[in-house]
Amino acid sequence: MKDDLILRVVSKLTMPFMLLFALYVQFHGDFGPGGGFQAGVIAAAAIVFYGITFGLAAAQRLVPEIVVERLLAAGVLLYAGVGLAGILLGGNYLDYFVLGADTVAGQHRGIFWVEAGVGLTVAGVMLKLFYMFASRGRDAGDA
């Protein structure tokens, strides 16, 4: 669909806003609806939109497959790391109370990083699924 002028312009115009909205949903998840899962899906949707417009190869140049795989592993590791940080700071596993100066700040910090991990993993998984389905039945070279 990269020959369609309207699509090309619109997708390039909207992509930054989609990514920004993903960040908003991610970081405002503490106070309103949202959180890592939704943010991850929105961020991945921006890339998927780009991929549909400009082709799979372009999307994979933008976010290579190896980055996607690392992203989804790093998210899980970040989540588990927050849990281990709780142990290292003298609490139980996934203990947010000990992560900050007082318990409320600790809870904020804990959920912030856990949700960041969820966001990374969900974005990675969504993109991985898109790449796998989009590249089915194609040879390695063409796109």
Next chain:
Amino acid sequence: MLEHLAALIVVVPLVAAPLIVLVRSRRFAWIATTAASYLSLLFSVQLFWRVATLGPVSYAIGSWAPPWGIEYRVDALSSFVLVAVSLTASFVAPYAQRSIAREVARDRQYLMYAMYCLCLSGLLGIAITGDAFNLFVFLEISSLASYVLVALGPRRQSLMAAYQYMLMGTVGATFYVIGVGLLYLMTGTLNLADMAQRLPGVPDVRPVLVALAFITVGIGLKLALFPLHQWLPNAYAYAPSMATAFLAATATKVSVYVLLRFYFGVFDPARLFEHLPTREVFVALSLAAMVAASLVAVFEQDVKRLFAYSSVAQIGYITLGIGVDNQASLTGSIVHLLNHGVTKGAIFLLLGGVALRAGAAAVRLETLAGLGRRMPLTALGLALAGLSLVGVPGTAGFITKWYLVVGALERGWWWVVAAILASSLIALAYVWRVLEAAYLRPPAASAARGEAPAPMLAAGMAMTALCVYFGFETSFSAGGAADAAALLLRGLR
């Protein structure tokens, strides 16, 4: 660090999986997998010892006190299952390197290790958690990982087998979560111990009965309770060797643990066994599994499928113990989680070596011809583990059958004893077919000679040695199981 063991035993393999994907090196993947497996064994032995000396361990995840937060709870039963699972893992992990290198495409090998770590983490999590929904999450983690493990198999049918396994497994998990949902609706809690306390006060028992039905069928699918076992033979036959050995030794056993936990720890066992036909249903299905699945195994040509059907029959022994429902029979059930695990683990590990030397993905009875001369140690291992399946004295299988027979006699059920003997004779028939091929048939002229690579052979033989060891020295196996059975009958409630 000691007080965090309950969390770390799950977290270590859980962290190993993404690390393996990040580093993406086959060598690192194997080292991380082995390290995680040995650490989980170390942790579970420590937990077992702690529970035996100091009593149950309770761990509040995130420092949210139970019943509000997620509680990890280790008692005599769960620590026994933890040891059984991680013991198998510690044999499978060193075996994996050569086996995976041969059976899985190069660019997917690291994924195989990552999936194995996730599966291990999920299985340990199921055994350790005291929260009904957290249990569902771990059930899904281990099941999803095991579908992938099966799908990565070397044969074309692997994908289809994984798909079949996934469909049945998903139905099972959904039924389980529907059951838990109903229980949550009626009690307002997800903590298993808290749920057990509140259930007697629930005025309307019908939703509880429906929950019982959903959980029984759902977990019945997961543990391959006859006739819900249809996914098992293909999944075991077409999975890579190390996955077959690991899943056969652990996955269905952990599901049995879930059933025990719900029957004796949440629902009222007195009501369950006296007012509902639980006993009749379990005894009938178990006897059917022991006889029918064994008969199918007698006529099977594919050796991995043969032993897969044998697994269905052996699960029949485990559920029979639940149906008979007394101290001796439950001890038999619980000890068989371990005994059958090491027996089947040994058999599938050794068969993996046979497949590797034969250069074929499928091991048929003809493939085994002359194995006694070509691979004498492997053949000896298969013979010993086979005898353990039959239940010959001096092997682990005998200990199980002894307790089951004692349990049945206490109830005065002679016909159950007769069925156990009959099923053992059928087991002798299918094990004999394997041994006949291995020792009495001449090897094919083209067949390769020589044992499997040393690490694979060593893992298989070590597990075989355990089959014999647990046939003589039962202070851990039967002793631990007896403690767990006493705990169940006293009421986990």
